[in-house]
Each structure stands twice: as structure tokens, then as C-alpha cells.
Amino acid sequence: MAITTFPTVENCASIGCEKQTVVADMNGTLLRGRSSFPYFALIAFEVGGILRQLFLLLASPLAGILYYFVSESACIQVLIFATFCGIKISDIESVARAVLPKFYATDLHPESWRVFSACRRRCVLTANPRIMVEAFLKDFLGTDLVLGTEVGTYKGRATGLVLKPGVLVGNNKAVALRKAFGETQPEIGLGDRHTDIPFMELCKEGYIVPPKPEVEAITNDKLPKPIVFHDGRLVQKPTPLKALLIILWIPIGFALGCLRVATTSLLPMQLLYHALWALGVRVTVKGNPPPPVKKSSGQFGVLFVCSHRTLLDPIFLSVALGRPIPAVTYSFVLARDRATDASMIKKLLEEGDLAICPEGTTCREPFLLRFSAMFAELTDHLVPVTMVNRMSMFHGTTARGWKGMDPFYFFMNPFPAYEVTFLDKLPLELTCSSGKSSHEVANYIQKVIAATLSYECTSFTRKDKYRVLAGNDGTVMEKPRLKANKAMGC
16 A cells, blocks of 8 residues: 555544544654664764764665664664664663653654544654653653564663564564454554555554655644653754764864863852953843842841752852852751761851852752752851853763763853842841741742742752662761861861
8 A cells, every 4th residue: 555545643632532442553653853863873872972973974874774764674784883883771761761851752743642642542664773762652642552663682681682573664664553453443543654654554544644844843742741840961962963063063162161161160269250251251240239248237148049950050150140159969967967967067157148049940840949948047148149051062960970971061062151140138028037938938939940940840859860860869978077077187
């Protein structure tokens, strides 16, 4: 049967499908894009780094030739081998859970999703490795069954080879569908190319999804489970051209990043704004920064409560103020008891201003802007500060990777930018000294920050983020402090 004999997906009614079963292909059908390369490239970079991405990029011309002149199956086998060979299965699963969903979600075809989401039982048949797509399809699209290519393993690592019956294309899709459904015939089949015809013929109705990359993808709020958490270093989906540009830029970007890191570490704070501007880093300051509190006045310093973006938040806050500001992070709070925290922070506030940049906020997605209410009890001089950063190539933060590389990745962007906005100081009647509880003050500040950033406060916490993205609760273990006083010269 020719693919042109199937009606297009626009002719498929989504009303009355509540009890039906739909079977759909993925690339070119559920997703607007027909190419799997960007998603293989994401796994290659996130797990294997730049060398693995280079290997995949060098193998892509061979994959393209095989696709057009041999078979789709041969093309997919090359991409799988170049991406997965020697990689830990746990690392692939981690990237599939934490990185790929956001990129998949931004490419969902609106017409295919209209039909797919209307059906009670949902099945996806795809040539992509099952391990690569299953987390997104089940967790965010409510897919009941995922049938994909199975990749061989050895001692916890992928071999890069495909297990029998091979890549799920053509007749292999039909065989997999028969095995899964038996004599039951699914009501609706969705595909986009001639290799989907065998499984579409097994469905009561088949619909073709014509290539229309210009159609707008569905928005995140229309998913059964919106994507809140996202990890990964790459800002944009790496097409072959973008992957090549990343590879060519990294040697230049790393040298530039080292220079920028050295600049922030060595130059006086008064010169840092202009030095960073000369190196291509843009710092925008909005609002009215409060002047420093004089030590002779006997007042506590100002406590700046900042939304968290990267580990560089305190540096850019200091740049915006034109003076160095000590900062307290989540790790500091977690690794010490409350009494010790209060004593040390009180001492810092007596000496001058202080910033708190809690890691409970995320740099790319809206969720609960939280911080320890303990800080609200120590001073009435509270100034909320919002941080916004812009990156075109690399994200400057990660939950899965090594945090020590965060500043380098941020500064490796061609023209990274930070926007620091000082909001109005909390009026005295909204502070603890006027009878407000510390939790009331904390909740008010988080709502002000969230409203300014157009974020939505939720009940998610830092532990929720790390459980989803890194498979742990993000706990910072306290290091042994044997003879600490003696080592510090106290």
C-alpha cells in the first residue's frame, strides 16, 4: 500500500476516542522533526563530552548515506553505535530522564498530540532505542507501552550493538505490534513515512502525518505532566551544524572562560564591572542598590535575599553593588546546626552586608523559591534581589555533573549576561520585629521574587529537584572537623 492512500492526521477526529487505542511512530509523527541526530548528540555530549560528540558528528555523513541509499535501519545502527558504545547504562538513563524531556517536549506535533492524547490507551513504536525515549513518553505523555530498539549491554555498559530483531523499522514494527497486542487490533495508527506502513496496516484506521516543520509545537502547560525540572549543559538542540559550531568553539571558549574566571578572582571589585564588559560579559543593574551600613552606627547590615541561578550569583551581586559581599549558600546551612548558623550569620551582619543565594531555586524552570526562615529573624534590613542570566550555548549550572565546572561553562558562552534587579526593601511592618513570624516573612519574600520573575511558586523543594535530575536528594555531607579550632589558629 502506498503512503499516499492514507488520509492525513488532520482528518482524524479526536472526539469519541476516549476508549480507543492509538499506536504512533515518534520522529516525524509525535515529533515535528524527522531526524534523531539532535537527541543522540545530546546524549553524546552530556555523557561522553566533546570527544564523543565529535565521534558522532564524524559518523553522521555515513549515517546519512546509509539512510538514503541503503536503509533507515543501517542509519540508526550507526548513530546508536557512535553514541552508546562503552557508555554506562545508568548514565544513559540519567540523561534520558533529566535532559531529553525538555527538548522532546518543545518539538511535539500539535495535530498528532491532539489525537494521541484523546485516546485511552497509548502506544509508541519507534526506531529510537527504548532506553532513550521511554522516560519522556511514559512520565510526561502518559504512554502506556513503548516499543523501541533494544541496545546490547555488557557489565553495565552499552555495547553499541542492536539486539534481535534489530532496529524497529518496517516489518519489525509490525512484528512488535502483533507480539504486544496479539489478535487485538488497535483503532488508530499514526505514521509519517513508508517504513511505517506495515504497522499502520494492522490498525483499523491509519493516518499519515505530513512533514510540516513550520507548525508550532504544543506548549508545556498542555502536557499531562508539565516539565518543571531540567538539567544539561547545552542550551540549544544540537543539529549537525550547531554540533559542529560547539566543537569548533570549545577550545576558544575554554581559553576565554579561564580568562574571565581569572579576572573575577584577581581584580578588585571596583574594576570588575568594566573588565567583564571588555571581555564580553554584560552585567545589567536595575533598581536602587542600598548604600553600605556604617559599622560605627551599630546597625546590622543589609541581608540580600537572591534567587539562585549559578554559583556566580554572589560575584555578580558584588559587581552590581561595587563592593564585595559575603554570601551564604545552601551547603553552608545544611552542613551546620541551626544555633551555629545563627551565631555566625549574626556576626557577619554585624560586620556589614550579607547575601543569601539559596540553591532551592532553579535556574531555568519555575518552582518554589525557598530559603531558611532563620535569616528573617536576625535583621529587619531585608532586600529581595532577582537574578536573571542569559546564555546562548552552555548552561552554567548542573545537578548531575561536577559543580566545579559551572563557572567555566557559564563564562565559555560567547556573550553571557547577568541581570541583577534590586527590589524594594521590606517595610518595617512586614519584618519579624513587627510581630511577623519568620516563615511569614520568608513566604512574602519568595512571592515577591516569584512575581517579579513571572514564576509560579509550587511545593517542590531542592530534594525533589535532585531526586528527579540526579537520582539523589542533593544532601551535602558534613566533612569531619577534627581539631578544627587548632587548624584555624583559634
